[in-house]
Amino acid sequence: MATSKAEELAKKQREISVAEFFEKNRHLLGFDNKRKALLTTIKEAVDNSLDACEEADILPEIMVEVIDMKNDRFRIIVEDNGPGIVKKQIPNIFAKLLYGSKFHKLSQSRGQQGIGISASVLYAQLTTGKPARIISRISKNKPAHYYELYIDTKTNNPKIVKEEEVEFDKDHGTRIELDLEGSYVKGAQSIDEYLKETAIINPHATIIYTNPKAEQFIFARATDKLPKKPKSIKPHPHGIELGMLMKMIQNSYHKTIKAFLMNEFSRVGTNTANEILEKARILPNTKLNNITREEAERLMKAIKETKIQAPSTDAISPIGEELIIRGLKKEIRAEFYTAVSRPPSIYRGNPFVIEVGLAYGGEIPKDKSATILRFANRVPLLYQQGACAFTESIIKTNWKSYGLQQSNKSLPQGPIVILVHIASVWVPFTSEAKEAIAHYPEIIKEVKLALQEAGRQLGSYIRKKTRVRDELKKRSYIETYIPHISQSLIDLLELDESTKILLNEKLKKILEQKRGKVKEVGLKAEDIEEYDETLAKIGRGETVEETIEEDEI
Amino acid sequence: MEKNTLKQIQNLANDIYKKILEEKPPELVMPLRSLSNVVYNEKDGYFELAGKYKKRTLTANTAKTFAQTLRLLDLSKELIKTNDIATKREAYYVSKNWGEARFKEQPESDAVMDDVEAMLEVNREQLGFLPEEKGGDIAGEITVIETDPETGEEIKHDCTKFVSGAYSIPSQVEDLKFETKANLVIAIETAGMFQRLVKHKFWKKHKAILISMGGVPTRATRRFIRRLSDEMKLPVYVFTDGDPYGWLNIYRTLKVGSGNAAHINKYFCVPKAKFFGITAQDIEKYSLPTHPLKDVDIKRIQDGLKNDPFVLKHTSWQKELKKLMKMKKRAEQQALAKHGLNFVISDYLPEKINDPKSWLP
Numbered sequence: 001m002a003t004s005k006a007e008e009l010a011k012k013q014r015e016i017s018v019a020e021f022f023e024k025n026r027h028l029l030g031f032d033n034k035r036k037a038l039l040t041t042i043k044e045a046v047d048n049s050l051d052a053c054e055e056a057d058i059l060p061e062i063m064v065e066v067i068d069m070k071n072d073r074f075r076i077i078v079e080d081n082g083p084g085i086v087k088k089q090i091p092n093i094f095a096k097l098l099y100g101s102k103f104h105k106l107s108q109s110r111g112q113q114g115i116g117i118s119a120s121v122l123y124a125q126l127t128t129g130k131p132a133r134i135i136s137r138i139s140k141n142k143p144a145h146y147y148e149l150y151i152d153t154k155t156n157n158p159k160i161v162k163e164e165e166v167e168f169d170k171d172h173g174t175r176i177e178l179d180l181e182g183s184y185v186k187g188a189q190s191i192d193e194y195l196k197e198t199a200i201i202n203p204h205a206t207i208i209y210t211n212p213k214a215e216q217f218i219f220a221r222a223t224d225k226l227p228k229k230p231k232s233i234k235p236h237p238h239g240i241e242l243g244m245l246m247k248m249i250q251n252s253y254h255k256t257i258k259a260f261l262m263n264e265f266s267r268v269g270t271n272t273a274n275e276i277l278e279k280a281r282i283l284p285n286t287k288l289n290n291i292t293r294e295e296a297e298r299l300m301k302a303i304k305e306t307k308i309q310a311p312s313t314d315a316i317s318p319i320g321e322e323l324i325i326r327g328l329k330k331e332i333r334a335e336f337y338t339a340v341s342r343p344p345s346i347y348r349g350n351p352f353v354i355e356v357g358l359a360y361g362g363e364i365p366k367d368k369s370a371t372i373l374r375f376a377n378r379v380p381l382l383y384q385q386g387a388c389a390f391t392e393s394i395i396k397t398n399w400k401s402y403g404l405q406q407s408n409k410s411l412p413q414g415p416i417v418i419l420v421h422i423a424s425v426w427v428p429f430t431s432e433a434k435e436a437i438a439h440y441p442e443i444i445k446e447v448k449l450a451l452q453e454a455g456r457q458l459g460s461y462i463r464k465k466t467r468v469r470d471e472l473k474k475r476s477y478i479e480t481y482i483p484h485i486s487q488s489l490i491d492l493l494e495l496d497e498s499t500k501i502l503l504n505e506k507l508k509k510i511l512e513q514k515r516g517k518v519k520e521v522g523l524k525a526e527d528i529e530e531y532d533e534t535l536a537k538i539g540r541g542e543t544v545e546e547t548i549e550e551d552e553i
Numbered sequence: 554m555e556k557n558t559l560k561q562i563q564n565l566a567n568d569i570y571k572k573i574l575e576e577k578p579p580e581l582v583m584p585l586r587s588l589s590n591v592v593y594n595e596k597d598g599y600f601e602l603a604g605k606y607k608k609r610t611l612t613a614n615t616a617k618t619f620a621q622t623l624r625l626l627d628l629s630k631e632l633i634k635t636n637d638i639a640t641k642r643e644a645y646y647v648s649k650n651w652g653e654a655r656f657k658e659q660p661e662s663d664a665v666m667d668d669v670e671a672m673l674e675v676n677r678e679q680l681g682f683l684p685e686e687k688g689g690d691i692a693g694e695i696t697v698i699e700t701d702p703e704t705g706e707e708i709k710h711d712c713t714k715f716v717s718g719a720y721s722i723p724s725q726v727e728d729l730k731f732e733t734k735a736n737l738v739i740a741i742e743t744a745g746m747f748q749r750l751v752k753h754k755f756w757k758k759h760k761a762i763l764i765s766m767g768g769v770p771t772r773a774t775r776r777f778i779r780r781l782s783d784e785m786k787l788p789v790y791v792f793t794d795g796d797p798y799g800w801l802n803i804y805r806t807l808k809v810g811s812g813n814a815a816h817i818n819k820y821f822c823v824p825k826a827k828f829f830g831i832t833a834q835d836i837e838k839y840s841l842p843t844h845p846l847k848d849v850d851i852k853r854i855q856d857g858l859k860n861d862p863f864v865l866k867h868t869s870w871q872k873e874l875k876k877l878m879k880m881k882k883r884a885e886q887q888a889l890a891k892h893g894l895n896f897v898i899s900d901y902l903p904e905k906i907n908d909p910k911s912w913l914p
Contacts, residue, residue: 474613481616484654488623489573492566492630506573511613 017153022097022122029119030433034072035189037123038182039382040433041076042066042191044116045176046198047379049080050205051109052174054226056083060205064195066184068212073128074182079175084138087145094121094134094176095149095158109230110379120178122151127181131161136174144168184212189382195219196538197373197380200327201319201421217538222326227378228317233425234266236311237276237303239349246296249288257291257299258284267309276302313344313351315425319378324357324419329530332417335361338457339419340450347442352424354446358454360461364415370394370404372411375421376429376437384436390420392439393447402455403462416458420447475512482507558679559633562626565673569623581609581622583672588812593862598824600810600862620654621665629669632681640683641666667813674816676772683724689774690719690747690765693756694735695781700728712762719751719765726777731785736760737906738781739829742768742793742803746886746897755898759906762787770807772814775821778807782825789823790905790912795831795841796883797853797874801861804828809863828913829905833876836884839901842891843882854878867914 026032030040046062053060058081067075085093097118121132137144148162168175186192195209199219204226207219235244254260261273268276277284279302282295291299319327321339328337339357346352364371374381374390385391391411399405399412406412428438437443486503489495565581572579584590584602591600611619628647632639639647645662648655656662670677677684691697697710697720709732710720723729739761741747747765750756756763762781766774781787791807793799808826810818836843846854854874857864864870877883889897905911 477616478613480653481620484620484651485611485616485623488620488627489566489570491627492623493563493570495570503570503573506576507611509576510573510578510611511616 017156020153022119022126025432028432030435031119031123034181034183035185036383037127037180038066038074038076038184039189039191039194040116041120041123041178041180041182042078043194043379044120045076045078046195046207047110048117049078049082049174050198050202050378052082053080053205054229055109057226057229058082059221059224059226060202061208062205063208064191065210066191066212068184069179072181072183073179074184074212075177075179077175077177079170079173081170081173084172084174085136086138087136090134090136090145090147091149091158091160094118094132094147095151097122097151097156110377117176118151120180121149122153124178124180125150128179130179133177134175135166135168137168137170137172140171192217192538194380194382196331196535197375197382198378199535200330201375201378201380203323203327217535219535222330223323227319230317230425231315233312233315234264236267236346236349237261237265237306237308238346239311239426240265240300240303242297242300245300246293249291249296252288254288256284257282257286257288260288266311272306272308276306278302279305310346311349311351313353316344316351316353316423318353318355318423319421321355321357324355324421326530328357328359328417328419330532331536332359333363333531333536334359334415334417336458336461338454340454342446342450345442345446347428347440350424350426350428352422352427352443352446354443354450355419355421355423356447356450356454357419358458359417359419360458361415361465364417366415367413369411369413371417373417373419374437375419376427376434377423378421379434381435381437383433384430387430388436389439389444390422390437390447393444393451394418394420396444397448397451397455399455402459403466404458418451420450478508478511482511558673558675559630561673561675562630562633566623566626578611579619580611581619581668581672582606583609583668584674584816586667586671586813586815588860588862591812591815591818591862593809593866595866597819598809599818599822600812600815601818602815617654618665621648621651621656621662622669624648624651624654625662625665625669629680629682638681638683640685642685644682670814671816676817676820678725684771684773689722689740689767689770689777690744691722691762691777692719692747692751693762694733694760695762696732698730698732699723713756715751717748717752719747722764722771722773722777724771724773726773726780729777729780731781733762733781733785733787734760735762735785735787738762738764738778738787738789739902740764740766740770740778740789740791740807740826741886742766742799743886746792749894750898750902753895753898755902759902766803766807769802772817772821775807775810775823778826779820779823782823789826790829791826792829792886792902793831794883794885795833795836795877795888796846796885797850797857797877799831800828800870800873801853801857801864805861805863830901830911831884831886831888832911832913833873833880834911836880836882839889839892841884841888843880843884843888846877846881846883850883851878869913873913 022029031037042064046064049062050060061081063079065077069075094117124130124132131148131150134147134149135144143165144167146164146166147160150159150161152159192211195207196219199205199207203222204224206221209217248264249260252260252264254263258273258277261268261276262270274284276299280295280298282299318341321341324339325337337359339355341355342353344351344353372385372391372394374385374388381388394411395409404412404414404416422437422443428440430436430438482504485507486500489503490497490499569579583606585605585607590603590605592603594601609615609618625644628639628644641663642659644666645656645659648662666677666682670680691712692715693712695712697712699708701708712720736759741763744765744767747763750763755761764774764778778789782789791804793803807823809824810822835841854877858871858874864874889901
């Protein structure tokens with residue numbers, strides 16, 4: 001009877017294990033259902049492979065295999081020719097949540113938080129009880145290492161089941177094999193579609209994909225040029241939040257607060273550092289480990305109030321207008337293509353670049369809403385279209401003035417595919433599942449500007465096309481009514497029927513005098529050399545509604 | 554007359570034919586058919602053409618109308634030659650044989666017919682085309698005489714002999730003859746009011762010819778009344794609703810003609826007609842029940858005050874329109890029934906007949 005409430009509660013309080021955390025936040029990590037789990041796992045593995053290859057200046061060659069093990073179980077194998085992983089890091093990278101190289105620096109890369117692949121390992125282990133099997137080799141002279149790994153769900157540490165040297169037919173590279181519960185579908189949100197779009201937007205990569213039906217697709221690389229390697233930059237003060245600031249203060253080896261500001265951030269020199277510190281009422285030579293929480297908060301406030309030069313934008317590597325158009329042509333037989341790459345811009349201290357591409361007409365269905373292809377740092381976004389800032393920008397753009405139909409607050413109607421890409425050192429997603437771009441006004445505005453620029457080109461094309469169509473219509477008009485004029489004149493004047501030919505000829509001359517030759521506008525569908533019919537059929541063919549969220553685990 | 558029209562059609566076709574042989578675009582020239590192209594000939598009392606023309610040159614855009622105009626001219630030629638007629642509706646159906654040049658709806662063929670009529674400056678009856686609608690109804694002190702074209706026998710229609718029915722004005726009135734001892738003609742807007750006056754033999758007491766116009770009078774009705782006015786020297790009074798439609802569309806068209814067919818107004822109007830009511834004055838004088846003016850009424854008043862050459866010439870009409878606009882009210886003929894069903898017979902019309910100052914020009 002004497003036990004207090006607090007003591008009672010204390011019995012229930014305990015550390016939450018990673019497994020529990022995962023179970024409760026599955027949807028945030030992209031494992032809402034079996035179908036999505038399969039896609040998320042492949043996405044994380046492929047993203048890592050592409051990032052690793054590019055960082056090591058290697059042209060990526062990625063093999064993806066999905067094997068149906070029956071009873072809703074699948075084996076996923078992803079193998080790359082990347083730089084490999086040093087032996088002692090292998091367990092941490094694959095079997096420890098929130099372990100990674102990307103969280104602590106800012107550079108444009110596909111993965112960001114280091115939660116991805118280990119979450120898949122955990123998911124696999126929770127659904128099938130099977131460990132992750134990893135092989136990695138860093139060079140010809142070194143052996144390949146094989147690991148079987150679990151995540152210790154209580155401590156978030158790797159549990160090594162097996163460890164040995166094995167044969168590996170690549171000089172360097174990494175292979176991961178996971179068994180997990182899932183469900184394989186075709187359609188707009190399928191693995192097939194994801195890999196196809198990845199191949200389109202990464203023309204320097206070769207992807208060899210074998211699906212559960214044992215159909216193999218080879219997406220061969222279209223260029224030997226690696227994208228410009230993004231530089232990694234220090235964070236800009238305006239892009240920082242209090243939690244991150246405090247973490248940076250804890251981890252920094254600089255002694256004084258001033259040195260910390262000048263060395264850990266970009267665009268902070270002596271003057272700016274002094275200004276910030278003065279506003280925060282902190283002495284410049286205050287020892288870093290003496291900074292209190294209150295002081296950090298003042299510092300945060302002072303940073304916000306200080307004008308700081310915009311961050312450098314060389315950390316961004318856009319795809320470029322030419323490659324975007326080439327990518328669109330590969331998949332879509334249209335009659336008009338255009339792309340716009342915007343100059344770099346900034347949101348909350350993070351530089352970013354928006355690029356858009358449009359494909360119009362040709363074989364794109366005429367009576368449907370626009371198809372939207374969304375990409376962030378060259379990664380296709382297949383889910384949560386409605387919640388994405390890109391979609392908002394598209395809806396807020398006035399497509400009517402570019403010759404498309406659009407009802408209030410909805411996507412434009414007509415034969416059009418709209419591609420939007422954001423490249424940034426830090427892409428703001430609405431959730432950890434990285435499915436939709438957050439609604440920052442700066443981003444929405446940039447996308448709108450890019451769409452307007454592309455839209456104007458589209459509008460001018462559509463107008464030109466209309467003019468030509470009207471002209472052709474008029475010509476057929478002439479052809480249609482000339483004989484009637486001739487015939488009635490013959491009847492009225494009781495002329496010989498043979499006059500008809502002469503009259504027709506003369507009338508044609510009179511009516512076509514002022515009409516020059518009509519030039520065809522737009523591309524003919526069959527003339528698109530880049531078009532790849534087999535590729536185009538992958539994924540998109542059968543559509544699965546996004547709202548279907550069946551097969552909950 | 555018909556020979557002339559035939560000649561005109563052939564000349565027109567010949568001009569077009571020659572132009573085509575010269576490889577020059579042929580043109581169709583016709584008077585502009587609108588109120589903006591009429592002037593009010595005050596001396597003779599009707600609207601006549603102000604001399605604005607529109608030219609339709611053969612281009613890709615006009616090719617269809619051009620073909621249709623020629624087809625219709627050809628139809629007219631055939632009608633005249635075979636002494637036949639076609640109603641506007643029938644002409645529209647004939648066009649269904651013209652392939653792509655056929656008319657989709659009758660308003661299209663009516664418009665081309667109006668063009669042809671204006672182009673040749675003839676009446677459409679001369680082209681062999683008849684309107685679908687019949688003329689007005691006649692009752693009262695008149696005998697209409699027509700001749701049977703086959704036997705040459707005269708047939709007399711005594712319009713005092715109707716109990717409830719009436720004599721219908723045919724679409725061709727030029728050959729009719731009249732016998733009458735009437736003192737006046739009253740042209741009435743609605744069939745209902747006409748029925749009341751016939752039923753109570755209003756015509757007998759006042760030696761009147763009663764004519765029911767049934768809305769805007771047809772050309773035949775206008776011509777019929779014109780002949781009574783000219784040849785029988787009878788005064789004509791017009792009795793309509795007290796609203797802009799009754800005044801401007803019905804009365805004004807009867808008196809001075811329409812803006813749409815100004816080239817023939819000369820024959821199809823009754824310049825000596827006077828307006829009998831209902832006036833804005835009457836609405837007050839008889840405290841008649843009213844309805845509020847509709848938007849279309851207000852627009853008609855504004856348009857009349859601004860553009861109608863007839864209104865612009867008559868200050869008394871301007872006053873009436875402005876007064877109605879101010880009252881924001883209109884009254885129907887039947888509103889007189891407020892004072893008893895036969896108030897119109899016992900009081901209103903006799904007062905009107907005896908008080909020339911209450912008439913409007």
